[in-house]
Amino acid sequence: MYNSKITGLGHYVPEKVVTNDDLSKLMDTSDEWIQERTGIQERRHVEKEGGDTTTSMGVEAAKIAIERAGIDKDDIDFIVFATLSPDYYFPGPGVLVQRDLGIKTVGALDVRNQCSGFVYALSVADQYIKSGMYKNVLVIGSEVHSKGLDMTTRGRGVSVIFGDGAGAAILSREEDTTKGILSTHLHSEGQHAEELALLAPGMGGRWVNDIVSDNDPDDTSYMPVMNGQFVFKNAVVRFSEVILEGLGANDLQASDIDLLVPHQANLRISQFVQKKFGLSNDQVYNNIMRYGNTTAASIPIALTEAWEEGKVNKGDLVVLAAFGSGFTWGSVIIRW
Numbered sequence: 001m002y003n004s005k006i007t008g009l010g011h012y013v014p015e016k017v018v019t020n021d022d023l024s025k026l027m028d029t030s031d032e033w034i035q036e037r038t039g040i041q042e043r044r045h046v047e048k049e050g051g052d053t054t055t056s057m058g059v060e061a062a063k064i065a066i067e068r069a070g071i072d073k074d075d076i077d078f079i080v081f082a083t084l085s086p087d088y089y090f091p092g093p094g095v096l097v098q099r100d101l102g103i104k105t106v107g108a109l110d111v112r113n114q115c116s117g118f119v120y121a122l123s124v125a126d127q128y129i130k131s132g133m134y135k136n137v138l139v140i141g142s143e144v145h146s147k148g149l150d151m152t153t154r155g156r157g158v159s160v161i162f163g164d165g166a167g168a169a170i171l172s173r174e175e176d177t178t179k180g181i182l183s184t185h186l187h188s189e190g191q192h193a194e195e196l197a198l199l200a201p202g203m204g205g206r207w208v209n210d211i212v213s214d215n216d217p218d219d220t221s222y223m224p225v226m227n228g229q230f231v232f233k234n235a236v237v238r239f240s241e242v243i244l245e246g247l248g249a250n251d252l253q254a255s256d257i258d259l260l261v262p263h264q265a266n267l268r269i270s271q272f273v274q275k276k277f278g279l280s281n282d283q284v285y286n287n288i289m290r291y292g293n294t295t296a297a298s299i300p301i302a303l304t305e306a307w308e309e310g311k312v313n314k315g316d317l318v319v320l321a322a323f324g325s326g327f328t329w330g331s332v333i334i335r336w
Contacts, residue, residue, distance in 0.1 A: 079107070269323075
């Protein structure tokens with residue numbers, strides 16, 4: 001049995017910065033309103049006619065992670081790609097990354113767990129490495145939200161929150177089982193699936209033909225919907241539970257945490273969890289102020305920036321935690 005360790009990190013975000021004031025020109029909102037409810041000041045959006053896609057941003061983040069890991073692209077044995085916004089309905093972006101990076105014909109898996117997608121993807125990669133099946137796995141979280149948001153007052157409850165970007169990590173085999181990923185913990189509660197969802201197109205409900213034939217300007221089934229208060233109340237509970245679960249599984253306490261990198265859903269959620277665990281500002285990394293919620297990309301972007309800023313060091317206990325649509329949530333406990 002082996003452990004897996006993160007040997008390389010990278011991230012990529014579009015150049016276009018969209019401030020809260022920019023959004024106030026499109027909908028009835030304000031910088032004060034958005035910051036008070038979410039903590040977000042700005043986010044990145046791809047250019048409508050530009051070249052950035054979910055796959056291409058993932059590729060750019062992956063190139064950086066591969067270089068920092070000190071490996072060749074052909075050393076990668078498997079690809080796991082987490083996203084809710086694939087370039088195509090099918091195939092998924094995992095195979096497109098394999099193509100665009102020119103990697104040999106390794107397996108490529110897509111994970112559709114939205115905000116907890118990167119945590120789930122890490123867990124999958126970790127199991128492959130622990131079993132001895134693979135030595136190096138490329139894990140990507142990437143999202144393009146901006147092209148699918150309702151940028152009017154009708155959609156402001158969702159559209160002000162989300163941004164575009166990508167992050168990537170290389171997981172590699174580690175023979176010292178006191179280092180690397182110590183454990184992962186995953187959960188779901190599908191009874192609340194429709195509280196944060198995008199319902200169409202879908203084989204179980206409204207499909208493309210229905211949307212086209214109805215041509216209903218008031219149809220919002222293909223726009224994301226969210227019961228914000230309900231999601232918030234569940235998130236703060238599940239975040240705390242799954243962090244405690246991870247710590248308990250490794251005989252650790254909250255005081256042992258050197259850095260918590262939570263999914264960047266809402267600054268208020270992160271602050272609530274920080275206070276509950278008695279962590280200082282230096283022990284929690286947040287960048288939602290600059291990027292908004294980038295869903296599956298948020299943890300790898302934040303973890304990469306934290307590492308670049310020298311906030312992640314050898315021997316540190318790093319905790320990743322996420323909660324999102326599904327409902328799905330999870331944590332990853334890492335000894336760096």
